[in-house]
Amino acid sequence: MGKGSSMNKNNCQLSTVNCQLxxxxxxxxxxxxxxxxxxxxGEIFGIIGPDGAGKTTLFRILTTLILADSGTATVDGCDVxxxxxxxxxxxxxxxxxxxLYQDLTVEENLDVFAKVFNTSIEENYHLIKDIxxxxxxxxxxxxxxxxxxxxxxxxxxxxxxxxxxxLFLDEPTTGVDPVSxxxxxxxxxxxxxxxxxxLVSTPYMDEAALCDRIALIQNGQxxxxxxxxxxxxxxxxxxxxxxxxxxxKLLNDLRQYEHIRTCFAFxxxxxxxxxxxxxxxxxxxxxxxxxxxxxxxxxxxxxxxxDCFMELTFEKSxxxx
Amino acid sequence: xxxxxxxxxxxxxxxxxxxxxxxxxxxxFTAVDxxxxxxxxGEIFGFLGANGAGKTTAMRMLTxxxxxxxxxGVVAGFDxxxxxxxxxxxxxxxxxxxxxxxxxxxxxxxxxxAGIYGVPxxxxxxxxxxxxxxxxxxxxKDTLVKSLPLGWKQKLAFSVAIxxxxxxVFLDEPTGGVDPAARRNFWEMIYQAADRGITVFVTTHYMDEAExxxxxxxxxxxxxxxxxxxxxxxxxxxxxxxDEVFHHLARKSTRNAD
Numbered sequence: 283m284g285k286g287s288s289m290n291k292n293n294c295q296l297s298t299v300n301c302q303l304x305x306x307x308x309x310x311x312x313x314x315x316x317x318x319x320x321x322x323x324g325e326i327f328g329i330i331g332p333d334g335a336g337k338t339t340l341f342r343i344l345t346t347l348i349l350a351d352s353g354t355a356t357v358d359g360c361d362v363x364x365x366x367x368x369x370x371x372x373x374x375x376x377x378x379x380x381x382l383y384q385d386l387t388v389e390e391n392l393d394v395f396a397k398v399f400n401t402s403i404e405e406n407y408h409l410i411k412d413i414x415x416x417x418x419x420x421x422x423x424x425x426x427x428x429x430x431x432x433x434x435x436x437x438x439x440x441x442x443x444x445x446x447x448x449l450f451l452d453e454p455t456t457g458v459d460p461v462s463x464x465x466x467x468x469x470x471x472x473x474x475x476x477x478x479x480x481l482v483s484t485p486y487m488d489e490a491a492l493c494d495r496i497a498l499i500q501n502g503q504x505x506x507x508x509x510x511x512x513x514x515x516x517x518x519x520x521x522x523x524x525x526x527x528x529x530x531k532l533l534n535d536l537r538q539y540e541h542i543r544t545c546f547a548f549x550x551x552x553x554x555x556x557x558x559x560x561x562x563x564x565x566x567x568x569x570x571x572x573x574x575x576x577x578x579x580x581x582x583x584x585x586x587x588x589d590c591f592m593e594l595t596f597e598k599s600x601x602x603x
Numbered sequence: 604x605x606x607x608x609x610x611x612x613x614x615x616x617x618x619x620x621x622x623x624x625x626x627x628x629x630x631x632f633t634a635v636d637x638x639x640x641x642x643x644x645g646e647i648f649g650f651l652g653a654n655g656a657g658k659t660t661a662m663r664m665l666t667x668x669x670x671x672x673x674x675x676g677v678v679a680g681f682d683x684x685x686x687x688x689x690x691x692x693x694x695x696x697x698x699x700x701x702x703x704x705x706x707x708x709x710x711x712x713x714x715x716x717a718g719i720y721g722v723p724x725x726x727x728x729x730x731x732x733x734x735x736x737x738x739x740x741x742x743x744k745d746t747l748v749k750s751l752p753l754g755w756k757q758k759l760a761f762s763v764a765i766x767x768x769x770x771x772v773f774l775d776e777p778t779g780g781v782d783p784a785a786r787r788n789f790w791e792m793i794y795q796a797a798d799r800g801i802t803v804f805v806t807t808h809y810m811d812e813a814e815x816x817x818x819x820x821x822x823x824x825x826x827x828x829x830x831x832x833x834x835x836x837x838x839x840x841x842x843x844x845x846d847e848v849f850h851h852l853a854r855k856s857t858r859n860a861d
Contacts, residue, residue: 333753333780334752430655459653460810460849461849462653485780486809548811549814
């Protein structure tokens with residue numbers, strides 16, 4: 283990035299985003315509590331957690347739209363408080379709520395965003411081409427009249443048209459069907475290859491695997507920051523799938539078992555962990571048979587990100603008790 | 604069949620929804636293209652499809668908000684072509700976006716919806732206490748809804764949607780954005796409602812949730828391209844998960860709307 287050379291003054295070439303002990307409260311609600319992390323240049327960094335966990339607050343602090351109560355953060359080497367003007371030139375932000383001009387057409391919206399950043403659609407067209415061709419047939423349509431998927435694509439184009447070095451995407455895939463979500467993530471991979479650093483938040487745990495590293499967030503705190511592979515590899519319990527004929531009754535009976543540790547419905551099976559020094563799978567088989575379950579299959583399985591999220595939440599609640 | 608009034612409807616014993624060749628056109632665009640299906644009492648029916656496949660349009664017809672261009676249908680015993688007002692009174696509806704009034708207290712929200720749906724005045728107070736007790740919300744009776752955690756709000760929204768004991772409840776992406784544990788709790792409530800005989804019609808983008816349904820339909824370009832139990836669908840498409848089934852079908856879409 284030619285015009286960015288002046289930004290290396292803070293000597294932060296390695297981490298594009300550097301966040302230290304950021305906290306933010308709204309009244310008595312602690313939206314963020316001592317959040318620290320770094321994102322390297324060219325990384326896809328996922329912030330994964332439910333609504334209300336603090337994802338949007340974090341993005342708004344890093345994009346200089348609100349101020350943290352305490353802590354420091356830099357984006358592309360610039361401080362989010364002192365050098366907010368510089369940051370605003372170099373980041374792209376796609377908010378969770380559709381924020382384009384509803385009364386302007388698709389191409390007018392894009393043009394506005396390009397001109398605000400002193401560039402033109404032509405100059406950076408290569409960045410948005412793959413996405414824009416999909417909405418180009420509707421370029422004369424007002425943005426407010428677009429379907430959800432097309433709005434999302436237009437919003438991404440508008441966030442990209444000034445060739446940002448860092449892209450902040452706040453829940454870009456919420457409410458989007460699995461096929462369109464997959465396409466969206468393929469677009470993100472192509473942008474990563476262009477050297478753009480991407481911070482993306484999502485409530486969909488299955489999207490975690492598509493990130494280079496992820497932070498699991500709940501109640502304003504990071505539960506863990508790791509690569510997706512390491513998060514599942516660090517799952518410390520033996521995890522089992524249980525399958526039977528009456529899945530609903532099976533779930534209840536599993537919950538009643540005295541040595542059950544965790545138990546969750548998981549698609550066509552239930553996922554459980556046992557108090558390992560208290561019970562074996564054979565004991566559990568016997569117990570289930572006594573309760574009228576036949577053809578019960580109990581198999582070991584590998585944890586998914588969602589298992590890990592629930593496990594980390596569980597461990598946290600246990601340590602509070 | 605020349606007409607389907609309530610007499611015909613009551614003959615459809617056990618069928619809470621019955622649709623035949625439902626169509627909805629907007630100008631030259633066919634949003635819903637001749638869909639037919641039946642749903643039994645107490646069934647949990649998953650209504651899947653890509654964005655723009657026609658799910659919302661179909662749901663609007665089934666809930667009495669929009670008239671079909673052609674085709675017939677009976678919901679909760681009433682004709683969707685001629686008795687949309689009765690349909691609205693006899694169903695429950697909950698969506699992720701429109702659920703509760705944030706600036707009203709928990710009990711006020713229940714009171715409001717119970718009144719709208721015609722629950723007898725004398726019953727509202729005791730049933731409200733009973734509901735809050737079952738949810739473990741006794742202490743939250745006077746809490747403003749906006750200060751409840753999202754998972755609680757969704758539980759409450761669902762309970763409010765079925766407070767008048769409708770024959771069927773429509774759930775439009777009810778679990779979007781909630782944490783994984785709360786999402787599972789929510790499904791347990793769905794099961795309990797179905798066990799009480801309430802039919803559940805649910806849309807979702809979480810494919811693991813499709814597994815929790817008794818039967819699942821998948822819409823592609825306005826048509827229902829697949830309809831069966833999750834197990835049979837997986838067998839039919841030689842897939843190990845519903846996610847694979849969904850990708851297999853939705854990829855065939857030629858619609859550029861989304």
